[in-house]
Amino acid sequence: MPIYEFQCEECGEIFEELIFGNDFEGIVCKKCKSPKVKKLISRTSPKTSSGSGSSCSGCKGGSCSTCH
Numbered sequence: 141m142p143i144y145e146f147q148c149e150e151c152g153e154i155f156e157e158l159i160f161g162n163d164f165e166g167i168v169c170k171k172c173k174s175p176k177v178k179k180l181i182s183r184t185s186p187k188t189s190s191g192s193g194s195s196c197s198g199c200k201g202g203s204c205s206t207c208h
């Protein structure tokens with residue numbers, strides 16, 4: 141099951157959502173229904189950094205939409 145974690149940019153709520161394929165549209169916050177949510181790094185990743193670290197482990201650019 142492809143479960144992704146999202147964080148609401150409005151209230152900071154973190155929730156999980158089942159995503160099939162690349163259908164990331166229509167994802168809204170479970171708490172405030174805001175569509176302004178960002179996908180977090182999958183918990184299945186072995187390189188999960190705690191907190192908002194400055195280093196980007198997902199790419200070499202140091203900043204990207206996936207792991208920034």
Ligand SMILES: [Zn+2]
Nearest residue numbers: 148151169172
């Ligand atoms: Zn919210």
